[in-house]
Amino acid sequence: MHDLDETLDGLTQRDWQRAASGTVRFALVGLGGWTRTRALPAIGDSTLCETAVVVSGSAEKAERVAEEAPEATTPTPLTYDAFRAGDAVDEYDAVYVATPNALHLPYVAAAADHGKAVLCEKPLEATLERAERLVAACEDAGVPLMCAYRMQTDPLTRAARTAIRDGSIGDPAHVRGHMTQPVLEHGGPDQWRLDPDLAGYGTSVTDLGIYPLNTTRFLLDADPTSVTATFRGSHPAFDDVPDERASFSVSFPDDVVAECAASQNLAKAGELRVIGSAGELVLSPAFYGGEDRELVLRRGTTSASLSARHIDQMCEEFDYFADRVLTGRAPEPDGDHALVDMRAIAAVYEAAEHGERVRL
């Protein structure tokens, strides 16, 4: 008989935490909506992190964000150029890069040059080739690199992984995941996500489809072997990117498949479901932070569920990364892990373009 109380405690006790105390001082590079509304408050609420430096293309924006930051000491504002030049380099221990995708490489490389640990947003870069250079820059400099897959430090997702490992649903066989949002309502048609020079291969798969893709890898501890994909849509705001709406299928070893969908031009939705030989696990809503989320395990006529109101996934992620830095251990998911997704994503765009299966 399982102890419900113990199960629930597992949601709040961090299975990864080793550092009793300590602080990692962050430079935040890229002060878009995500950094301002998610990263800054999360660091403010974290136990092991503080925002020491904020970096923007605009000196004025950096100053404004610094003044509004929820920190006892106002962070130092820097421009991109000043950051690359090494200004205030003694004021921070680690760098969080949340610029548009195609700007990850120069700022991660700068952080690596400065000898700082790097937490880089997903996707790792705009293209596979640039992502490989990004990983190499960190390896050459000997700095830790983590890709900011916040699902991997989300307590509900970790509980799902444990349940699958424990055999709760038998052999996992069929995964179904989707993530959609109406991106035009948050930024209009001229945002960087719709500009291939900044976004990369596209937008719905790189920015949203990566969630079911990477979370499936995490849950199953497996890597893709091939992909197929179909893109749809005819909204003019998406003329420059191929994937207004994407359906893609990711094959894994042992005949396991993940049927994924992603769109930047549909209502906000998201779910991840793993159907096995003996039961199913559903995480719903799955991928958006700041929502009441539920993990349900169904087997035969019985079901069990864990629910959580407003878990701050970013706070978990920052504290996890800081814990690793403070204890001198390599953070996961690392650059090589993220490159597997970049290869799969490149293959998805290739598969959609040519209408055929692409092997990995």
Add this chain to the structure above:
Amino acid sequence: MHDLDETLDGLTQRDWQRAASGTVRFALVGLGGWTRTRALPAIGDSTLCETAVVVSGSAEKAERVAEEAPEATTPTPLTYDAFRAGDAVDEYDAVYVATPNALHLPYVAAAADHGKAVLCEKPLEATLERAERLVAACEDAGVPLMCAYRMQTDPLTRAARTAIRDGSIGDPAHVRGHMTQPVLEHGGPDQWRLDPDLAGYGTSVTDLGIYPLNTTRFLLDADPTSVTATFRGSHPAFDDVPDERASFSVSFPDDVVAECAASQNLAKAGELRVIGSAGELVLSPAFYGGEDRELVLRRGTTSASLSARHIDQMCEEFDYFADRVLTGRAPEPDGDHALVDMRAIAAVYEAAEHGERVRL
């Protein structure tokens, strides 16, 4: 402001009912588990139907089922041969055919010869060609034919269709549906569903995948334009059918797609989700009768739900069919509607075999 009470009433008030009274006497052909555990009790609970005749390949089985039927008057037991020969033809008004798929044609044709209205289980037949002959037999005899898509008379599904028609989710764009069950736990490896001579093209798509396929058609009032499909699995019980586990994608006009999955060899699960430009509708669990089911409409940060415990979908279906027969109106979904699914299903098997998109 919507009236919740009125909305809920809509679930129990049959929007299709015209007949105030009357009785349609049924002959039930094929006395497998579905007929015994679902159809017979549903007719017993119905307001417009009664079981007058039960027909089996085995005289002894027909007698036993007749004795156990929940009817005031014990139904007349007949063998298949006696039914075809016209025995007891004055004792029934309509025929429900729930034999293995490849036996639908001879018994529907016999019912048509006897001038009886026909309610035939889905899929309409084992192959498209046989299904076309089945429809022709009813047309030639001038008898009404309805295919037993119980989702179409399910109150929650009808509420979903109304919501979509009313624009609740904006433009529907992406449908996700799946239906799985562990069929080996209910009949072992030697059942007719795994025998292509009786089942037809396969088993997971014909028997289960047809649910998300047909329900999507019903919800969107649209017909498929092309399909792609991939089959997986290596369980020896499925050696004679290609689709132990099926993923298939059904394209509809206006760039709408339904991503479907079906398996006879996974844990029991099922859901149907329609994501639109302004919101999403989820029917979960979707397709199995006898479960507590819920219809959820989400839009922005708000959601509304309708739930129902144990709606007897078969009772709704039988009474709907009887209502149509009693009032002399053609029942829907008719044979031509069912042939659209047969063409799509044949295309799904072709698409999986050749690994390419098949247009309809």
